[in-house]
Amino acid sequence: MNIDDFFTKTGTYGWFQKRTYIFIFLVTLGGCMQAFLQVFVAGQGDHWCRVSQWENDTCDFTNVSQSECRELKRRLSTPLTNDDVLQSCQKYNLTGVDLETAIEDNITHYDVIGCDEGWYFDNSVFRSTMTEDWNLVCDNFGIPNLLQSIYMVGYLAGSVVYGSLADRFGRYYILLFCSFSAGGLGVLSALSPNVYIYGALRLLVGASVYGSILVGFVLGTEIVSPKARVLFGVALWYAEALAFFLLPGLARIIPSWRWLIMVSSLVYFAIIPGVWLIYESPRWLLTKKRTQAAESVMRTIARVNGSDVAVETYTDVKNDDDEDDDDRKAAIIFDLLRSPVMEKNLLGLLFNWFVQSFVYYGLSLGTSSLGGDVYLSFCLSGGAEVLSFLVCIPAMNKFGRKWSASFFLFLAGFACFGTILSPLGPIRVTVAMIGKFAITASFTIIYVYSAEIFPTPLRIMCVGFCSVAARVGGIVAPLILVLERAWPSLPMICFSSSSLLAGCLVFILPETKGKRMPDTIQESIDLKKPLQV
Structure with a gap:
């Protein structure tokens, strides 16, 4: 019996999985609030x-x-x-x-x-901001956007550093370390005496935040059965949508930008009970040949879920990935680089991930420039995300990954261009929210699509490459927003054109609807063929 069979036998949606999900959800919520704090703590009024x-x-x-x-x-x-x-x-x-x-x-x-x-x-919109306290206007007007890019550089560093550390030292310890460091460093950043210390701390906060989100997501997917992975993955996105509702509410009632950062950072300390209630991934323990520790965790899972599993079950469980060795993976990587089809798929998805993040953060961080009430616009942005999550799954099932992703990318591109032609206020906010809805839906689809295109031995590595491309998009987006000072329409032209180009490039990818996930390079290449039986 493999580990997936064990999770199926002990309960797909047991209390152990649910309580772990609650902590991971809170960590993800805290991370999403940190990502968009800049809209309110560095808001620029008149x-x-x-x-x-x-x-x-x-x-x-x-x-x-x-x-x-x-x-x-x-x-x-x-x-x-x-x-x-x-x-x-x-x-x-x-x-x-x-x-x-x-x-x-x-x-x-x-x-x-x-x-x-x-x-x-003018404090009629933002009562307190670092922009006012540190005079980040006129010659210094680009500093808030630069600070957001520095934060996204932290995301990139966190995805590389903490992902590697989690593979080496385990998910449990790295998740706790990243969560507590994100909370502690977030509180310290609220006390920053100047913009230089603030920028350095935000870099570290960004690394810890993304480390906690990444490791939490991996841990969550490794303690559920295959049947529950899609539901778990999509459900975590709702933490981001909740952040879009919660953050403007806090910004409304908290008068100081420093206290807003501090309160948002304290969310991370809700994971304290998780020190005793979260356990190491038994799947990771098995890959490290730590069978006794894995057996202990599995017994805990069965006990918490109220499952009666025979004693011999624990000693029979193995991880299918145990058979993969470094030589085999190196050979497969070499085969990938020699395959024009796989190179084309990888490059197409790298550009798509870059554009998804580029446009997503551009629209999210540019909320205050739409002309409407920034707090209401931010809430509407969260509503657009919730709607996109509800729409993208049936769209994938009915129309396939390729057509669905392309449609939403084209819709996002036309909506971005439409904001240029729309007057400031409710009309522009509405058009921009259509773009936010579309890019969020396409981002969700591309995430699933990528996992279905790459072969099993290279899936994590290739999706990791794509994630790096997305982080670069997140770094560039705030800097592009600065260009509106030179030409107000330029950022939206960049977002629109890149989204339309990405929508066209989706057509070079194979359709994966109804096809099993590939386990080899050849099976990935064969995805271009008609539907497999």
Whole structure:
């Protein structure tokens, strides 16, 4: 009997699996909240140059309200752009000029200078941000996006480092280490005295966050039967959707950006009971020839699930992967590199994973630029994700992987282009949410599609390559958003064109609907053939 038979016999959806899933769900939720914190902690509202000599002037001689007085000061001190929009990074040189004189005089002939005294910030949308505290505007306007890219570099590092460590030292210890370090480093980042320390800590947080998500996902899939793996994998995506609802709610009620980071980081410490309730993967223990430890964990699984399994069952369990040796894997990798079909499949999927992450994070992080209420738009983004999860599985079953992935990529591409033509506000938000729905659906499909194309001995390695490509897309996306300062439509043009190209490249891949997963390179190549019987 192999290990999959054991899990089937002791309960596909037993309490052991359910309680482990709860902890992994919480870890994933914390990671998703960390990934999108930047939208609220570095949100950029309206800002204009500070004029220190006017700060205590209440406009008593004009008989206007305080809010009207504030707006009057801004209009008097701020030059207009060529489009008759008030400047955010320049002001008239008003040294020695009082407010009453400025009202009576024609100040448009005054010299225009930069904001040498700092800025005023409109707090009607974001009550507290690092953008305001550290003056990350004007010449420093790209720093928040750079910080998000640094965070995504941490994702890339975490996928490489902690994935390898989990294979060497086990899932249990690395999951706990990543979770506690993500929580602890997250709290420390909230206390950062400057942007440099914050950036360094966010890099480490990103590595720990993705390590916890990756290792948690692997552990979860290794303690369930094959029948439950698809359900488990898709169900974890709902943690991300929940983060889209929970994060804006917290941002609304928590007045400080530092406390928002801290509260979001404390989610990780909910895994503390897991120190006693989570166990090492018996599948991993068997691959390391630690049969006694594997037997102990399996006995615990059977006991917690209330399953009556004969004693000899534990000694008979083996892992089918035990027979794979390094020489065999090396030979298969060499065969893959010699196969034009497999090279084409790998390159097509690498580009697809890059685009999925590139467009997904571009739309998620660009929520504040859509013109609507950023908190409501963020919640709608979560609703779009939930809907995409409900739609993508029946679409795959009915229309196949290739046509479904291509359709949603084309839909995402056209929706991104549609946001350029849509006016700011509800219409643009709606079009952007269609794009978010489509790219999330295609991302889910590509994830399953990739596992069905690669052969068993190379499946984890090749999907790992694809994951690296996705991390690169996540790094690039925030940097592309900075380009809207040069040309507001440029980021969406990049997202649209890349999504449409990815939709075309899907057609070079084989259809896998109704076909068994390949175990060899030749079986992967044969996926191009008609449906196997």
